[in-house]
Amino acid sequence: MTASPLDIALFAAKLGVVFFVILTMAAYLVLAERRILAWIQDRKGPNRVGPFGMLQPLADLIKLLTKEDFIPSAADRWLFLLAPAMAAIPAILTFAVIPFGAPITIAGRQVPLLIADLNVGVLFFLALSSIAVYGMAIGGWASNSKYSLLGGIRGLAQLISYELSMGLSLVPVIMLAHSFSLTAIVDAQSTVPFIVYQPVAFIIFLISITAECKRIPFDIPEAEGELVAGFHTEYSGMRFGLFFVGEYINIIVLGGLATTFFLGGWHGPFLPPVVWFTIKSLAVAFFFIWMRGTLPRLRYDQLMHLGWKVLTPLALVNILATGWWLALAAS
Amino acid sequence: MATTEKMTLNMGPQHPSTHGVLRLVLELDGEVILKATPHIGYLHRGVEKLSEHRTYHQTLPLTDRLDYLAPMHNNLGYVLAVEKLLDIQIPERAQVIRTIMAEMTRLESHLVWIACHALDIGAMTVFIYAFRERETVMETYELISGARMTSNFFRIGGLSQDVPPEFEKKVRDFVSVMPGYLDQYEGLLTTNPIWLKRTVGNGVISAEDAIDYGITGPALRGSGVDWDLRRDNPYSGYEKYNFKVPVGEKCDTFDRYKVRLVEMREACKIINQALDSLKPGPVLSDYPQICYPPKENVYNSIEGLIHHFKIASEGFPAPEGEVYQGVENPKGELGFYIVSDGGNKPYRMRIRPPSFVNLQAIEKMSKGSMIADLVAVIGTLDIVLGEIDR
Numbered sequence: 001m002t003a004s005p006l007d008i009a010l011f012a013a014k015l016g017v018v019f020f021v022i023l024t025m026a027a028y029l030v031l032a033e034r035r036i037l038a039w040i041q042d043r044k045g046p047n048r049v050g051p052f053g054m055l056q057p058l059a060d061l062i063k064l065l066t067k068e069d070f071i072p073s074a075a076d077r078w079l080f081l082l083a084p085a086m087a088a089i090p091a092i093l094t095f096a097v098i099p100f101g102a103p104i105t106i107a108g109r110q111v112p113l114l115i116a117d118l119n120v121g122v123l124f125f126l127a128l129s130s131i132a133v134y135g136m137a138i139g140g141w142a143s144n145s146k147y148s149l150l151g152g153i154r155g156l157a158q159l160i161s162y163e164l165s166m167g168l169s170l171v172p173v174i175m176l177a178h179s180f181s182l183t184a185i186v187d188a189q190s191t192v193p194f195i196v197y198q199p200v201a202f203i204i205f206l207i208s209i210t211a212e213c214k215r216i217p218f219d220i221p222e223a224e225g226e227l228v229a230g231f232h233t234e235y236s237g238m239r240f241g242l243f244f245v246g247e248y249i250n251i252i253v254l255g256g257l258a259t260t261f262f263l264g265g266w267h268g269p270f271l272p273p274v275v276w277f278t279i280k281s282l283a284v285a286f287f288f289i290w291m292r293g294t295l296p297r298l299r300y301d302q303l304m305h306l307g308w309k310v311l312t313p314l315a316l317v318n319i320l321a322t323g324w325w326l327a328l329a330a331s
Numbered sequence: 332m333a334t335t336e337k338m339t340l341n342m343g344p345q346h347p348s349t350h351g352v353l354r355l356v357l358e359l360d361g362e363v364i365l366k367a368t369p370h371i372g373y374l375h376r377g378v379e380k381l382s383e384h385r386t387y388h389q390t391l392p393l394t395d396r397l398d399y400l401a402p403m404h405n406n407l408g409y410v411l412a413v414e415k416l417l418d419i420q421i422p423e424r425a426q427v428i429r430t431i432m433a434e435m436t437r438l439e440s441h442l443v444w445i446a447c448h449a450l451d452i453g454a455m456t457v458f459i460y461a462f463r464e465r466e467t468v469m470e471t472y473e474l475i476s477g478a479r480m481t482s483n484f485f486r487i488g489g490l491s492q493d494v495p496p497e498f499e500k501k502v503r504d505f506v507s508v509m510p511g512y513l514d515q516y517e518g519l520l521t522t523n524p525i526w527l528k529r530t531v532g533n534g535v536i537s538a539e540d541a542i543d544y545g546i547t548g549p550a551l552r553g554s555g556v557d558w559d560l561r562r563d564n565p566y567s568g569y570e571k572y573n574f575k576v577p578v579g580e581k582c583d584t585f586d587r588y589k590v591r592l593v594e595m596r597e598a599c600k601i602i603n604q605a606l607d608s609l610k611p612g613p614v615l616s617d618y619p620q621i622c623y624p625p626k627e628n629v630y631n632s633i634e635g636l637i638h639h640f641k642i643a644s645e646g647f648p649a650p651e652g653e654v655y656q657g658v659e660n661p662k663g664e665l666g667f668y669i670v671s672d673g674g675n676k677p678y679r680m681r682i683r684p685p686s687f688v689n690l691q692a693i694e695k696m697s698k699g700s701m702i703a704d705l706v707a708v709i710g711t712l713d714i715v716l717g718e719i720d721r
Contacts, residue, residue, distance in 0.1 A: 037455070040456060041455070041456050041459035041460065042459065042460065042463060043459060146338060146340050147340075150340075150362065150702070153361075153362075154362075216453055216455075217453065217525050219453070223453065223703065224347050225347055225348040225450065225451040225452070225453065225706050226348070226451075226702050226703050226706050227702070228346060228347060292455065293455065293456050294454075294456065294519065295453070295454065295523065295525055296449065296452040296453040296454040296520075296523065296525050296526050296529060297452060297453025297454075297525070297529075297703075298525055298528065298529070299528070299529060299701060299703040299704070300362070300701075300703070301701065302528055302529075
């Protein structure tokens with residue numbers, strides 16, 4: 001099949017729109033978080049720039065861009081410069097496999113509303129989530145600061161504690177959908193979302209992705225009370241901004257993934273599919289913000305205990321139970 | 332075979348959770364603390380030395396700035412010590428208002444403690460909530476003294492002025508809603524599994540060790556030692572009030588947390604009892620040699636003005652001798668030891684700051700634990716560098 005100019009144009013348009021929407025959403029998620037936290041904490045939050053503070057992200061962007069891009073003299077220069085990009089790019093790339101709406105028809109062509117319908121979408125996501133930690137680890141190491149180094153080490157320790165349980169919690173989903181493709185997983189939930197069949201897997205996944213996007217109670221690599229700012233202590237200006245925005249992109253993407261795997265993807269009554277997808281993803285993001293307003297922080301060895309001694313065995317048992325149940329249903 | 336090295340980490344004086352300008356030099360094996368050495372002195376202002384060059388009245392404002400989270404309590408310790416030296420009595424009303432404000436200060440100091448302690452452990456909302464309530468205490472401070480932190484409200488012989496009429500209602504309203512707010516914090520923390528994981532078994536110090544280190548205040552009571560100066564060596568009329576002294580059992584951060592929360596509830600009760608016994612009357616004793624004259628006299632008569640001028644410029648001679656007065660500050664025993672050679676200035680004034688003594692235990696309490704635990708230990712010791720460095 002050769003791609004016609006129209007196909008290419010549609011694809012480019014889709015890419016542009018997704019890229020724009022994700023970045024804008026990430027910026028406004030920062031604002032939303034600040035406003036929601038303020039609401040939880042009985043204060044006002046940023047409400048000065050523009051109506052209801054709506055231009056705050058823009059002001060923050062201008063501030064970050066015009067700040068000095070400081071590089072410590074003892075830092076490993078190239079790695080220091082590269083690390084923020086290595087943290088942000090995997091987060092954006094992951095969105096490529098998430099179907100965010102029902103296929104639509106434009107000029108007689110079926111246009112699926114996702115960037116790349118990989119038949120190994122789940123593996124793609126897991127691979128990228130492992131790569132994302134390199135930005136943190138390398139950034140922490142290249143800064144040549146002890147706080148950053150400890151932050152980077154904590155990040156790696158955190159990765160090995162949640163990654164396994166996150167992968168294992170997705171196995172039942174794959175078993176139910178009979179596919180690694182995210183499109184197929186969403187199609188399998190057209191009537192009942194998987195959260196109904198797999199509440200345990202959903203909870204494990206939710207805990208794991210909270211650790212993945214380094215949110216309280218698992219914001220251990222950057223715990224400001226302990227490590228000043230953890231792995232990004234030495235970063236300033238837009239390089240810090242990239243780490244920061246990368247984290248919020250990650251929240252949106254992981255919210256989208258939780259939606260796709262467990263909450264029925266874009267399926268839903270009355271409202272258009274894209275709207276349903278957005279609502280569900282933002283609900284997950286809201287849950288993260290809510291947790292930040294409620295919970296203290298775990299110690300990093302406690303997170304490792306939780307990951308290895310509780311979540312991973314639980315996920316394994318859940319897989320066995322799902323297999324047993326599927327075998328019973330088949331016979 | 333790979334070899335590992337110890338890492339030395341310089342934590343502070345600029346660090347988010349060293350509560351001011353504490354500097355800790357940590358020797359780490361990974362994140363495990365082998366040695367924690369506190370380095371102090373970044374906030375040293377020489378309060379003790381300065382007081383040797385000031386009259387007794389002029390030293391009072393310096394005490395505001397010791398434990399700046401409990402200014403009125405520092406004032407109280409100082410004025411009680413000087414009054415003991417002079418052997419003078421103060422009017423009933425002044426004493427009751429002093430006690431009310433001392434307990435309000437305890438509430439304020441403990442509110443800042445729970446706020447910072449929780450924030451260090453990651454619970455951000457408690458921080459904002461506690462500062463919201465602290466605001467009311469600050470408003471009360473402002474109402475009676477005009478300043479929010481450096482109140483300088485007490486005077487040797489009484490108070491600088493009477494409280495305004497709305498004072499009583501403001502304080503009563505505050506202590507009636509405060510227990511509800513305490514329930515709110517407890518709802519967020521006391522049964523929270525993560526909070527328990529971080530505080531139970533953290534920073535354990537046995538009763539014997541706590542006594543050996545000279546720890547006082549909630550940190551001592553958290554270790555199970557039933558000792559509170561307000562009850563065991565009463566001052567400022569505390570013997571008239573009915574209150575419980577909470578004591579912990581497990582000697583850990585969680586028990587110290589519980590002790591302080593109960594103390595806040597008890598402080599509300601003390602304030603209520605004190606308000607009940609508050610009667611109109613003078614707030615400054617009638618010792619013309621020692622106390623300032625009333626402001627009306629200063630502004631309206633030449634005798635009053637001269638009187639004021641004499642007290643303000645020369646002060647008063649104190650009898651020769653030495654006194655020690657300890658008060659139960661929110662953070663522990665705050666003591667003032669004054670040696671007088673009969674002049675109008677102390678020959679020597681030594682301040683026993685609770686935080687300074689309590690801080691010694693930090694290595695004992697954090698050895699073998701992780702950086703995250705150390706932060707919890709700093710929080711639970713509730714230190715203020717203003718009085719450590721003095």
